Amino acid sequence: MSKHSKFQTALCSRPPRRSTITWAFLPLLHQAEVNASARRSTTSSSRHQSGSPPVGAHVHFEKTVKMTIKLIRDHGQHYRPRMACLKKVEALVIEMQDPKSGVKSFEQKRNATSIPHVIAGQDITAWITSHMTVDAQEAQALGTMLVAYGFIYPLQDPKTLILRPDGSLYRCQTPYFWPAQKWKAQDTDYAIYLAKRNIRKKGILDQYEQERYRKLHKWLNHKWDFIVNQAKEQTRAGKARMKSDRVVFSYQERAYWIVHRPPPQTHSAMDYGVDRLIDPNAEEEKNSYYYRRIIIFRQQAIMRSKVKSTVSLGALVKHTMTYQSHDPFLTPCLPSNPWQTDDDTYWALNMPDVDLPTKMTVERWSYGFYELLRDPRGRADFRLFLKKEFSGENLAFWEAAEELKWGAASAISEKAETIFKTFLAPGAPCWINIDGRTMGLTVKGLQHPHRHVLDAAQNHIFMLMKKDTFYRYLKSPVYKDIQKKAISPAPHNFTDAQLEQNARNRKPGLYPSVTWQRQQKEKVRTTTLIDIKKLMANKLDRQ
Amino acid sequence: MKRKCSCKRHIFCLGLFCFIYILFFKMLCGPGERYLPRKMAAQEVQPSETIAKLKLESETLKTKLEEERAKLHDVELHQVAEKVEPLGQFVMKTRRTLKGHGNKVLCMDWCKDKRRIVSSSQDGKVIVWDAFTTNKEHAVTMPCTWVMACAYAPSGCAVACGGLDNKCSVYPLSLDKNENLAAKKKSVAMHTNYLSACSFTNSDMQILTSSGDGTCALWDVESGQLLQSFHGHAADVLCLDLAPSETGNTFVSGGCDKKANVWDMRTGQCIQSFETHESDINSVRYYPSGDAFASGSDDATCRLYDLRADREVAIYSKESIIFGASSVDFSLSGRLLFGGYNDYTINVWDVLKGTRVAILFGHENRVSTLRVSPDGTAFCSGSWDHTLRVWA
Numbered sequence A: 001m002s003k004h005s006k007f008q009t010a011l012c013s014r015p016p017r018r019s020t021i022t023w024a025f026l027p028l029l030h031q032a033e034v035n036a037s038a039r040r041s042t043t044s045s046s047r048h049q050s051g052s053p054p055v056g057a058h059v060h061f062e063k064t065v066k067m068t069i070k071l072i073r074d075h076g077q078h079y080r081p082r083m084a085c086l087k088k089v090e091a092l093v094i095e096m097q098d099p100k101s102g103v104k105s106f107e108q109k110r111n112a113t114s115i116p117h118v119i120a121g122q123d124i125t126a127w128i129t130s131h132m133t134v135d136a137q138e139a140q141a142l143g144t145m146l147v148a149y150g151f152i153y154p155l156q157d158p159k160t161l162i163l164r165p166d167g168s169l170y171r172c173q174t175p176y177f178w179p180a181q182k183w184k185a186q187d188t189d190y191a192i193y194l195a196k197r198n199i200r201k202k203g204i205l206d207q208y209e210q211e212r213y214r215k216l217h218k219w220l221n222h223k224w225d226f227i228v229n230q231a232k233e234q235t236r237a238g239k240a241r242m243k244s245d246r247v248v249f250s251y252q253e254r255a256y257w258i259v260h261r262p263p264p265q266t267h268s269a270m271d272y273g274v275d276r277l278i279d280p281n282a283e284e285e286k287n288s289y290y291y292r293r294i295i296i297f298r299q300q301a302i303m304r305s306k307v308k309s310t311v312s313l314g315a316l317v318k319h320t321m322t323y324q325s326h327d328p329f330l331t332p333c334l335p336s337n338p339w340q341t342d343d344d345t346y347w348a349l350n351m352p353d354v355d356l357p358t359k360m361t362v363e364r365w366s367y368g369f370y371e372l373l374r375d376p377r378g379r380a381d382f383r384l385f386l387k388k389e390f391s392g393e394n395l396a397f398w399e400a401a402e403e404l405k406w407g408a409a410s411a412i413s414e415k416a417e418t419i420f421k422t423f424l425a426p427g428a429p430c431w432i433n434i435d436g437r438t439m440g441l442t443v444k445g446l447q448h449p450h451r452h453v454l455d456a457a458q459n460h461i462f463m464l465m466k467k468d469t470f471y472r473y474l475k476s477p478v479y480k481d482i483q484k485k486a487i488s489p490a491p492h493n494f495t496d497a498q499l500e501q502n503a504r505n506r507k508p509g510l511y512p513s514v515t516w517q518r519q520q521k522e523k524v525r526t527t528t529l530i531d532i533k534k535l536m537a538n539k540l541d542r543q
Numbered sequence B: 001m002k003r004k005c006s007c008k009r010h011i012f013c014l015g016l017f018c019f020i021y022i023l024f025f026k027m028l029c030g031p032g033e034r035y036l037p038r039k040m041a042a043q044e045v046q047p048s049e050t051i052a053k054l055k056l057e058s059e060t061l062k063t064k065l066e067e068e069r070a071k072l073h074d075v076e077l078h079q080v081a082e083k084v085e086p087l088g089q090f091v092m093k094t095r096r097t098l099k100g101h102g103n104k105v106l107c108m109d110w111c112k113d114k115r116r117i118v119s120s121s122q123d124g125k126v127i128v129w130d131a132f133t134t135n136k137e138h139a140v141t142m143p144c145t146w147v148m149a150c151a152y153a154p155s156g157c158a159v160a161c162g163g164l165d166n167k168c169s170v171y172p173l174s175l176d177k178n179e180n181l182a183a184k185k186k187s188v189a190m191h192t193n194y195l196s197a198c199s200f201t202n203s204d205m206q207i208l209t210s211s212g213d214g215t216c217a218l219w220d221v222e223s224g225q226l227l228q229s230f231h232g233h234a235a236d237v238l239c240l241d242l243a244p245s246e247t248g249n250t251f252v253s254g255g256c257d258k259k260a261n262v263w264d265m266r267t268g269q270c271i272q273s274f275e276t277h278e279s280d281i282n283s284v285r286y287y288p289s290g291d292a293f294a295s296g297s298d299d300a301t302c303r304l305y306d307l308r309a310d311r312e313v314a315i316y317s318k319e320s321i322i323f324g325a326s327s328v329d330f331s332l333s334g335r336l337l338f339g340g341y342n343d344y345t346i347n348v349w350d351v352l353k354g355t356r357v358a359i360l361f362g363h364e365n366r367v368s369t370l371r372v373s374p375d376g377t378a379f380c381s382g383s384w385d386h387t388l389r390v391w392a
Helices: A002-008 A020-039 A042-050 A061-070 A084-096 A121-132 A136-149 A187-200 A207-219 A221-239 A243-260 A288-303 A309-326 A345-349 A359-365 A369-374 A376-389 A392-406 A409-424 A436-445 A455-475 A477-485 A496-504 A512-542 B002-029 B036-072 B077-083
Strands: A106-110 A113-120 A152-154 A169-172 B094-099 B105-110 B116-121 B125-130 B135-141 B149-152 B158-162 B167-172 B186-190 B195-200 B206-211 B215-220 B226-231 B237-242 B250-255 B260-264 B270-274 B281-286 B292-297 B302-306 B311-316 B325-330 B336-341 B346-350 B356-360 B367-372 B379-383 B387-391
Touching: A084 A121, A084 A136, A113 A121, A113 A243, A121 A136, A121 A169, A136 A152, A152 A243, A169 A243, A187 A207, A187 A221, A187 A243, A207 A221, A221 A243, A288 B036, A288 B270, A309 A359, A309 B077, A309 B302, A359 A369, A359 A376, A359 A477, A369 A376, A369 A455, A376 A392, A376 A455, A376 A477, A392 A409, A392 A455, A409 A436, A436 A455, A455 A477, B077 B311, B105 B379, B105 B387, B116 B149, B116 B158, B125 B158, B135 B158, B158 B195, B167 B195, B167 B206, B186 B206, B186 B215, B206 B237, B215 B237, B250 B281, B250 B292, B260 B292, B292 B325, B292 B336, B302 B336, B336 B367, B336 B379
Parallel strands: B105 B149, B105 B367, B149 B195, B195 B237, B237 B281, B281 B325, B325 B367
Antiparallel strands: A106 A113, A113 A169, A152 A169, B094 B387, B105 B116, B116 B125, B125 B135, B149 B158, B158 B167, B167 B186, B195 B206, B206 B215, B215 B226, B237 B250, B250 B260, B260 B270, B281 B292, B292 B302, B302 B311, B325 B336, B336 B346, B346 B356, B367 B379, B379 B387
16 A cells, blocks of 8 residues: 555655565465466467456456466566666656757647646657757657657657657656566556546546456456555545646656557557566576686687687678679679569579579689588589599588488488498498598497597598699689680669569469479489499409 | 383483494594584685685686787777778668568578578467568468577478477478478477577578577487587577588577577587677677677677687667667678667668668568578568568
C-alpha cells in the first residue's frame, strides 16, 4: 500500500514496482506451474504472447494465483536484455529540455487550461538536425524513435507514435514515466489505471481497453478490491491538485500506457524479444578458478605470435583493393545485376558447370590458390592441368581428406580405409609424395581414425600445391588458353519497357538439389576415371 | 546393587569410547595436530591469500600483454587507408519485398545458388523462398515459437532451424510440393536453453550451434552426436560465424558477456578473446579474407577486430546512432559493412575509412537479421515488421 501512495508525488525517483504477491508465490508454485504448462495446449501460444490464460478458466484463488505466475513465461530465462540505448536517449532528452540550448517550448491553451512546455514537431526535427549534424530524414527517424519509446509524447494524436515534422504538438515525458530497463510495466498498475478512467467516466475506455479490463478483472480478481481502492484513492488525491497539473498528469499517464500496452495492430518499442538465461548485469564470481583461467589465457596470448599493425592492416587494405573490381556494390557486374534488371544472365554465366567462364572469374582464380579451389569451375580447370602433368593424386587426396573432415562421423573409418588403400599404402594406385615423418604419423593415426587424422598430410599437400603447382598452373598453356577463351559479356542496356518485361518473365531457375545431384555424379565420374587410369598404368608397368 | 553394576559398566564403556575417539583422531590429524578447529581456521586464511596472489599475477600479465600489443600498434586503419580512394554516392533500393510471415522475422540465410533464402519467424514458421521470383517454395511449422536460428545447407538440400525448443532440427527439402517436410525432420542438437544461432560447416554433415546456456557446440547431423563443445562465455551466446579461410578450423562467437571469442574447432579451446564492447554483442561476421571480423552490439557501435594483430582496429559509430546494431555483414570485397539496427534503419559503413556512406530506410520495425548474398550482388534484411527486403 505504501509504495502506491508514493505514486501520487510524481517524483523523479522511482519506487520499485514489483508486485510482492506474485513474487512471493513464485518459488512455491514453480513446479505446479511446470506441471500445468505441460497440460496447456500449444494452440494457446498466441495468447501466451500477451500472457492471458485460456478463456473460460475457472476463477478460483489457487488457479488465479497460478495463472498470474503463468504470465512469467518459463523457458528458464528470466532476465531482461540490456537496453544500453536508454541511457543515451535520456541524456539526449535532458539536453532537449535545456531552457537555453534545448528545443524552444511554449504554452498551449486547451479547453480552458494552459499546458506548459509544449514543443512543436518541426522544432524537434530542426533541433536534432542542428545538434547532431544529420539530415532531415534521419532526424525525423530519430525523433520517431524518441516518441516510440515514450520519451516524447504527442498531444493531438496520442495513439500514433510518430514524429510529424510540422506544427503538431508534443511534450517531453516526465522522468517518472521514462522506460526503465529494470522492470516491466505491471499488470496491476495497468488495471489501476483502467479502473481510474472507468470510475471517472463510464464508457470512456476504448474497445480494446474494455476487453483488456475484463481480462484483468478475471485474473487479478483476487486483488480486485485493492485495485479499486487504489484507483479511488488516486482519483481523490488527484482532485486535490490544480486542474492544469491534473490534465498534464493524465496526458503523461495515458502516453505511458500507450507505449507499454499498445493498441492492437501497433507494436510497442519496448518489445525486446526473448529474455536472457543468465543475468547480463551479473558479475562473474572472481574466485581462484576465474583468476587461474585468466592467467592461462593471458600467458597463451603473450606467447602467441602477433603481427605489426602495418603488416596486418596493410593486408586488409590490399585484400579490399584487389577484390574491389569484383564487388557488385562497388563495380557494376557484367552483364547486369540480376536484382536490378531482373535478368539472370549473370548467374547463368557463373554456373559451376559452365563451359567457358567469364574473364572476371578467371582473373579471380589467380588471386589465391584457395580461390581457385573454391570455385568448382576453377577446380575443374586445375584438375585438367594436373592430368596433363600426371600429378592428379595430390588434388584427389586433398579432396578426399576434405570429405573425411567434413563428412558424417559414421563414415570416417570406411573413408579412412579407402584413402589409405588409394593414397598412402606402399604401392597404392595414387600414391602421394609426402615426407617420411608425416607419412609415419598419418599411417599410425589411421589405425584409430578420427576426423582430423589426415590434417597434417592434407596441410603438407596443400602447401605443396600452393607453393609449387599453383604457380606453374598460372604460367601453363591450360590457364593461358582459358584466359583467352573466357568471355567478357557486354553490359545490358535495358529500356524501361524491357525492364518491365523482364520483371514479368522471372524464371525459377534450377533447383539446388538438382544441381547438387549433377555435381555428385560429375565427382564420381572424375574420381573413377583417375583410378581406372592409374590401375591401367600400373598394370602396363608390371607387364 | 544393579545400579552399582550398571555404573561400572557405563564408566568402562565411556572410557573405552574416549580411548577409541582419541586414537581415531590422532590417526586422522597426525602428530602435532590436536584440535580440528585450528586446522579449519588455518585453511580459511589460505584461500583469500591465494586469490590476492592470483589477481596480482593476472594483472601483471595483463600489463605485459598490453605492452606487447602497444609495441606492435604502430598505425591506425584509417591512416593506412588514406591512399585509398573514397567511395562515391550509393543508390541502394529495395528490389524485392518478401511478404508471407505472419509475425516477426528473426533470422534468414542465403542458399549457395545466390537466389534462394530461408527465413524463420516468431510464430514458428520457417519459409524457403526463391527471392528472385518472390515465390515461396517450402514452408515448415516448427512446434515451438521464436525460431531464432536458421541456416541453409551448402548443398541446398536441407535447412536447419531452432529456437525456444532448445534443439536444432534439420529438414531435408524435397522437390515434391505435397510432401510434409515435418515428417522427415531430424533432431540434431540438444542444448539446455534456447538456440540463438546455427550454421552448417563446409558440408551438410556438421552443424555448429550457439545457445542461451552459454555454450557453442559442433554436432554430427547423421547421428546427432556431439563432436565438440565450447565453454568459455559467462552469459548467453548470441551469434557465431565460421572462418572462410582455407584452414577453415576456427569460428568466432559473441555473447551477452560483451566478449567475442575465437575458437579452435578441433580442440575446443578459446584461442583469442576481445572485450571492448560496452553491451551485448548481437552479431559477429568474418571479414572475407578471414583475418579480421566485425561485431555489432547493443551499445550502437560496430567494431572491427584484427586477428593477426590481436586487437580492435576500428569503431563504427555516430552520435545520432543510439539504438543497438542487431546484425552486420560485409560486402564481397570487405569494403562495405552493412549494419541493421534496432531503430529500423540500415547503415552502410566504409570499413577502411570508418565513415558512414549511406543510411537506408524502409523497414517499419527493428531490423533483426541481415546477410549479403554469396556472390555479393545483393543483401537481404529481415525485420520485425513481418517482411524481408532484398536490396541491391
